[in-house]
Amino acid sequence: MKNRVLCICLTLLLFFCCCDSQAKIEPTTSGYTCNTNQTVSPCQTYVYYQAISPDFLDLASIADLFSVSRLMISNPSNISSPSSPLIPFQSLFIPIQCSCNTINTSMSISYAGLSYTIKKGDTYYLVSTKKFQNLTDYQSVEVVNPSLIPTNLSIGENVIFPIFCKCPRKGQLGNQTKYLISYVFQPSDNFTSIATKFGSDTQSIIELNGNKIKVFDTVFVPVSRLPILTQPVVAPVSPRNNERKGKVRGLSIGLAVCGILLILVCGLWGYREILIRKNRGNYNDAEKSKIGQKKKAVKVNIMADVSDCLDKYRVFGIDELVEATDGFDDKWVIQGSVYKGCINGELYAIKKMKWNACEELKILQKVNHGNLVKLEGFCIDPEDANCYLIYEYIENGSLRSWLHSSRSKELSWKMRLRIAIDVANGLQYIHEHTRPRVVHKDIKSGNILLDGNMRGKIANFGLAKSGCNAITMHIVGTQGYIAPEYLTDGVVSTKMDVFSFGVVLLELVSGREAVNEEGKVLWSTIDGILERRGGKTERLREWMDESLRIEESYTMDSVVNVVSVAIACLHRDPTRRPSMVDIVYALCKSDDLFSDLSQDGLSPRLIVAR
Incomplete structure (x- = not known):
């Protein structure tokens, strides 16, 4: 018993010593290079993740972190129920969408870009090492987010964290490798133990990763199928009365010894932290001075950039916005960093942004259309140079909130057609009637708002770009909506x-x-749904929204017309996709829409010209 207690104490002491030495180990800073011509990109793969206390001991919080559903984690992780509680260090497989992303003209990095909202106390380093468990590193986060200042992050700001991953090479691994699982190399690991853990083989892992792996590097493990994780179960305990006294006594002695060791370790740790802070003091003072000077320069630049807008838009005071939102209280959050606020009896949507909101403001100066959410004014905080954009308030929220909830039953076929035409008209305007042309870059159902008459308006020009046919190295957008040529090139x-x-x-x-x-x-x-072979109508009706199938006001010809337009829009060759002018005209050919619009005194031809 004494030997067992002594072993436990020594193990704890070695653990703390290892933690101290590992804190000095820096993860890779170069990311993992790729070649779009050689790899299958994008691809679905998985990362190995462990439940950690206190914030990530349930599937819901982990699913939110990785922007997936609980079911998408529970199924591959061999967990019977998505609502099951987790225990610390429980193993999980989490699906990610991996792609090869161009960083500069000479370098491409393979990663899955996850959007993360900054919370109080967050830094690139802490989120990368603690929440994402070294599946990325803070240097790569800086590279992927060049417009953000790492030392001046705001709560509610969205940051892309590049989760390291790899896709198989074209034709190299064949059917024997389906996934390259992302796994972070631990201090106790070796290639043989990793191969055993995932049902792979040592030589394949070495060939793929090389043999110079450091602690906390990401290792890519080739597997033909996802291994089955053995999840922990609670085993029944059968206490023995004749051993209870000895165990209690040994446990007491062990705890006392461990307590003394912990006090010593904590004292040494505290002394080390004091020395580190003292050494960094001068550096931090210099950094704060630089940040202060930068803020002043940013403020001057903002006023210069928006000087043309002073007559066009109302300039709100920061006090008005603070009062309208109760000091930007969470109860007024609409989505992300957008707040609902009432000023002089009028409702507004107030978007809180960093200084780079000027680009969005410049684009919004050029546009004025009934199917675009109207910018009412802006505000610049004189204290920290934050910029606030104040939009008209759209009362019925986003199209996404209607389509993917019980309210979808209230969206008739004619309403959906009208919304599609509204959005098409808004896009036609920014594509054809602005110079240079504006590309929205983030069209999705979540960025389409519905007013009191259920008419569609395009919102959120935060990613928009003035000018097209350009090449960018910073890939942004929402999974499922991104065009292939933008994602790859x-x-x-x-x-x-x-x-x-x-x-x-x-x-x-x-x-x-x-x-x-x-x-x-x-x-x-x-x-295949609209193939010419028989059963086209039945296949399409089965694929349709269930709430539409029971409706009698639509015709299948109208549905086929809309789906045909959608398929044309989704052509992999961008040169073969129709223009928004052609799309508006094609959608307006629907008999269902024509009869409905005639009641409003509008014709399809008038809508195209609007």
């Missing part, structure tokens, strides 16, 4: 909006999410 054009609009049309017809719980994109499910 970074090509920015109006045709990427056309592709995203095609996905929205499929959502309107099917009532399904752009990405389902298994990670499959909606646009891949439409293949």
